[in-house]
Amino acid sequence: MTAPTANWSYPTAVKFGPGRIEELAEHCKAVGMKKPLLVTDKALASLPITAQALDILDAAGLGCAVFSEVDPNPNEQNMEAGLKVYRAGGHDGVVCFGGGSALDLGKMIALMADQKVSVWDLEDIGDWWTRADASRIAPIVAVPTTAGTGSEVGRAGVLTNSATHKKKIIFHPKLLPAVTICDPELTVGMPKFITAGTGMDALAHCLEAYCSPHYHPMSQGIALEGMRLVFENLPKVYADPNDLDARAHMMSAAAMGAVAFQKGLGAIHSLSHPVGAVYNTHHGTTNAVVMPMVMDFNRAAIEGRIEAAAAYIGIKGGFDGFRAKVMELRSRLSIPETLTALGVEAARLDELTEMALEDPSCGGNPVEMTRANTRALYESCM
Helix, strand or coil: CCCCCCCCCCCCEEEECCCHHHHHHHHHHHCCCCCCEEECCHHHHCCHHHHHHHHHHHHCCCCCCEECCCCCCCEHHHHHHHHHHHHHCCCCCEEEEECHHHHHHHHHHHHHCCCCCCHHHHECCCCHHHHCCHHHCCCEEEEECCCCCCHHHCCEEEEEECCCCEEEEEECHHHCCCEEEECHHHHCCCCHHHHHHHHHHHHHHHHHHHHCCCCCHHHHHHHHHHHHHHHHHHHHHHHCCCCHHHHHHHHHHHHHHHHHHHHCCCHHHHHHHHHHHHHCCCHHHHHHHHHHHHHHHHHHHHHHHHHHHHHHHCCCCHHHHHHHHHHHHHHHCCCCCCCHHHCCCHHHHHHHHHHHHHCHHHHHCCCCCCHHHHHHHHHHCC
16 A cells, blocks of 8 residues: 555634633734624524624624624525625624534635635635635634534535525635634524534534545544544433533534544535525535435445444444434434425436535545436435
8 A cells, every 4th residue: 555645734723611702802803803794694693692792892892793694505695795794894804603604604705805706716626716815815713603514613615606506615725714712602592403403414524524535544533533422412412402511512523523524525415415505404404314325325335434433432233233323313303304304306306416416525425426326315315
């Protein structure tokens, strides 16, 4: 075997622990912000945790400007509306506050604040990111209020093209937040279905990174421990939203999943992205629906790794035991069992198949995805 060559990076500064939100203004000032724009989603905008964050900024002389026109699957129209507010307000940085949708859109606003290229020219393809003027990307501070996407430690964001209904991954190294505040107290008010969906998203990230065929043993180790944390703590926070220790472990697992998936994602995400773009489904919930069927699809390539993971986590029965644990977890979280239950129509499977094959995650799947086997995989999820 020839020694592999790879590029690895784990540079995010993470401020982790209960009450760390009180440091928000301090960290904004440290990265040069004098007038940040806080980007959040519509549901969070009126909640006390958002008011708390805005009060902290305002008390420090940083203002209390907020943009909340963020859809569950944000698109370029949301981004343009946010950019209009950002520019009109003379802002100089972005506080991304919320779940994956708000974090991703906030990062897009920071990226495009003063660019001359289209956001679609910065898709995560080859060196397209070099088309952006890095000096014109606004600083970012991220504050996640869910435990799933891990966007707070990532260098990309997902943006839906409203014309084509295709999700695109937009990448730039400077999309990595300068500082991330992971305060588990901010997650205790999540609705149960969001706790479930975001938690399963974290599991999907860890599982796909762990099973990816690419060489990245550090990410593989992180993904393995991330899966253990999810299996142990997601049922706890679903049953008792105020279990702060379990909430903290889920925040760790979410960040670990996003750090790990620089190793690669796979068919769970390449199937889920088109469904979310076309039907506006919750991303993590959609991942959870297709997860067992994708495991079956990949079994020949991943069985040994899953057996090792099961042994580490303490699951008996190897691959079958691990799969059964996933099914048990889905049931406990009231996750729908099929894509049909999410509203997906059989008549659109050909369209979804083409979109899945175009998704960047497709290339990281352990088993090669073709038009025929991807269509069959969708059918098995119905």
